[in-house]
Amino acid sequence: MACSTVRYGPRVTQEIGQDVGVLGAKKVLVMTDATLATMRPVAAVLESLTQHKVEFSVYDSVRVEPTDSSFKDAANFAKAGGFDAYIAVGGGSVIDTCKAANLYASDPEADFLDYVNPPIGKGKPVTVKLAPLIAVPTTAGTGSETTGVAIFDYEPLKAKTGIANRALRPTLGIIDPLHTLLMPERVTAYSGFDVLCHALESFTAIPYQQRSPRPEHPLLRPAYQGSNPISDVWARHALGIIRDYFKRSVYNQDDVEARSQMHLASTFCWCWDYRAKEYKCNHSLIPHGLSVVMTAPAVFTFTAPFCPERHLEAAALLGHDTTNVRKEDAGLVLADVLRKYMSDMKIDDGLEALGFTTDDIPALVKGTLPQHRVTKLAPREQSEEDLAGLFEHSMKVY
Template sequence: MIAARESVKRLVNALGTVSCRCPGHSSGSAFLNSDASMKKEYAYEVAASNIRYGPGVTKELGMDLKNLGAKKVLLMTDKTIALLPAMKAAIEALHKSSINFEVFEDVRVEPNDHSFQRAIEFAKNGSFDAFVAVGGGSVMDTCKVANLCASNPNADLLDFVNAPIGKGLAITHDLYPLIAVPTTAGTGSETTGTAIFDFTEIKTKTGISSRKLRPTLGLVDPLHTLTMPERKSLLKEILSHALESYTALPYFEREPRPSNPKLRPAYQGSNPISDVWSLHALKVVAKAVQDCEDFEARSEMLLASVFAGIGFGNAGCHLCHGMSYPIAGNVQSYKAKDYPTDHAIVPHGLSVVLTAPAVFEFTYAMCPDRHLETAEILGADIRNKKQKDAGKILSDQLRRIMQDLNVDDGLNSIGYSREDIPKLVKGTLPQERVTKLAPRAQTEEDLSNLFEKSLKCY
């Protein structure tokens, strides 16, 4: 009997060494292997908001709130969206179902901790039991945080902000229902449990990630794409979300493994289910770069944003996002076109894409096949190309796409110089929620080199 047990043990260990190493299969043998492997993750969990898609679906908003038993609703937007048809459609739907509601339209485009606090105070003082966000990522993220703190009056915003900037506490209380009505494509925030903001004290972005933050329902209405900015200006963020989630550290390499499944983070690393959504989003982006500005193309891009949101909302993003936070947080005077704001702003999509060519040339060696695959989807000819060239091929293709999209030529063009690199590195270091999901670990020197290479893209 002892000999039989030893034979089985040897067989299991042998299988662990030779079995398939792909994300869909390798974790099982790792789980059965040595004690050291017990520190690493062995499972992943995929979650997303319920999504309802269809032209005119916003008219169902009031009925949804009534079905949820809502007594008093906070309808949140920004001052620009407040004047657009999407907001009119939402208000009409609430009136039609006799929903009691109040409007908060003081959302800041690219929110910061101060604008979050204004929304939190409004929500706490209103005794709301349901929330609606009509707008882009800034509105949806602000609404998530207002809901988080209003549903637990003793909570402080920094309790839940990702460590080491905040305490990084798990959200354990139940939130009120939240319905998101996206009016633009890019963030995918209607699907995710993430809320991002500028932390003014340290001049960098940070955020909160938890499945508890996910909207109860996303009403994805393509009619709202008719008032979106130029479609091409919105592709940058979808592109980054899809690329980063597909090339993120595999989930079974992430550690530590949570002691309780409720502690498993929202961002878990690349996994077979997220891969499907990320790759499909990337294919839509590749087609959209060439497509004309018609309703069908805009609708496809709105769906691509949802696809990418489901992908990165579970796999996570990595270096482009980690480096983007101090880029946005330290902006001095740059004001993006098509953004009607009275303050300097580097839009999120722009801040993430400017470092992409340098980042993917840095990360390729850890998963060259995935870098080549995505380069081909985006239009690169990879016939007879070698894996050692994967980083350059993807980076060159990204530069071509960025030029097609009229993206600013590197960090220099938005007001940064070589002298700013140390503070950009300093702002990146605390972003462990995303930087640790990069397939390749990075030092301060690595980050300095990546920012240096991103000063000019073309």
């Protein structure tokens, strides 16, 4: 089991110049996206760096929901700059892109697929020394500031995959809850479902001691560990925060307490012709939190028979009375709880509402098959027929 280093509190961003000084960095790359580049979180970082006389450059071309091409563009910029430290200011897309840029700048001769998760890439362990990376998350969703994982869409196969190694984990996560006050309603909702689904996935994952075979070397140990005593504590706590603060955070943009709590819960856990409202980008986009929650009712109905107690406890933590619920109904109950949250947050009615049809199911299954980093953590194995059924049952949610 491994943990991360974070600093939490309002306005802790102003300390980042001092943090870079402690690292001894002389030339820093600040990475963000085009929208955030004009907003207060980035300004706060740059002001602190300027105040403490830190030399920096800014890369503001991160793609929201990154691809292999956008990862490569960022990596090329990093390689050319000769930076000795990185600061990522943004959501999961920015932080993940910065992790990848740091990796490939530290190993400039590597082929892109060398480090990408199998079966798409070679999944080589990271043995090169990476530069320090400080992550400043501005959304309450991915928890990327605490993980050694960088997720992207591999365009040649239309599959979501990633790079996973503990070496990628940020040196420090700066959790400044005031940044989340800038999130619009839909961004807050989709980010919140990212937290919710991550917490449920963590809590219901196969236990860490049941993963086999044991890697031949510690460097080969996967970044995703499976459920364990430490992650259980945080997953339970995150689900309780979601129960108490999720809806408040979505519909009250100035509710500092609710948005701060959801930001903390995010730290605890970790396309198509559809453009999400309130996301400023020039390409089709289904936000990650929206994409995972669309299939969540079907998925947790499917996995419940293999650890019903966990599914029932999760439903209870989310506010449902499970006193007289039978174990065999655990999946149905948790699915109903999820549908209630989705309805409250005005989530579209299933994959059909995002532009998918049953004709797309074979392509969706094909894109899911390479995602071993998550599918292998599920408490129940899945065949291609199982995956097709999950997508079919997710065409409509309500």
